[in-house]
Amino acid sequence: MSGEGERLVSADAEGAEEQVIEAALRPKRLDDFVGQERVREQLSLVLRGALRRGRTPDHVLLSGGPGLGKTTLAMIIAAELGQPLRISSGPAIERAGDLAAVLSTLAEGEVLFLDEIHRLARPAEEMLYMAMEDFRVDVVVGKGPGATAIPLDIAPFTLVGATTRAGMLPGPLRDRFGFVAHMDFYEPAELEVIVRRSARLLDVEITDDGAAEVAGRSRGTPRIANRLLRRVRDYAEVRADGVITRDLARAALKLYEVDERGLDRLDRAVLASLLRKFGGGPVGLSTLAVSVGEEPETVEVVAEPFLVRQGLLARTPRGRIATPAAWAHLGLAQPAASPMAGTLFEVDDGAERPD
Structure with missing residues (x-):
């Protein structure tokens, strides 16, 4: 189970099959979207205001960790506007010409979704500035001294950008979004609602306490909650009567090495090594790895x-x-000489002295 790509609690979408299942479980309307209450309310005002005025809504930037619903919200925005959705990503647009080809084929009012927009190539990013503000791009024809910039008008559109690294987004690009929203991790109660809804769509019988057990181990992320639900469903169908209860969910997730706080094998290995081999630290990252x-x-x-x-x-x-919570979680006694036993410490963003 080693490695990021194989982790059951990874928030990244892994494989075409999982993406298909995710699409089937996604809500289609803003009223059906669970969680992110403030973002939903603000976004609803932006969309309804634009519809009343008969204008294209402001461009929308969604930031937050993977699996929190940014792609789902982009699809909902298009559905609420009654417009088609064009999907691409920053890494897929390598040249300004690639972006020009996409923009020039957009119909009026269409929604363009760019995932991982912070990874957009610099030439394409600079072209996007003009497109977002003036709905126009300059297409360069030829090379060298003979190159000519031909202005090309594009239909008014709404750009929905998504990023997991908001800090890497250039300021000029961020400033061109009329609505910026940060998506937070979900509360367990919100995830319970999502788990119960997904169970209905998957035709799985689940009790309230079973849904609570799955939600509590989902690391605040709907994508992980749905993935855990599918694995618990497999266990329930093969080793029980198909009904997911709390005890069954606990047994299934124990088999998959996901504990009550959502930690998996790698998480516990890091903690166990830090505690047992290095007395709780401090220890350098490379040594710990x-x-x-x-x-x-x-x-x-x-x-x-x-x-x-x-x-x-x-x-x-x-x-x-x-x-101290790490010692308690692994059931180990914290030594009196532990660096955090009743002492104050300075936390930073990850900088450390060399090993």
């Missing part, structure tokens, strides 16, 4: 963000340090 047989980038990008968010691990100038 070697101790669990993973690359430093895997530990830093895949495991650490959730552990930090759960209050189980802290990143300090001297290295990684386990919190």
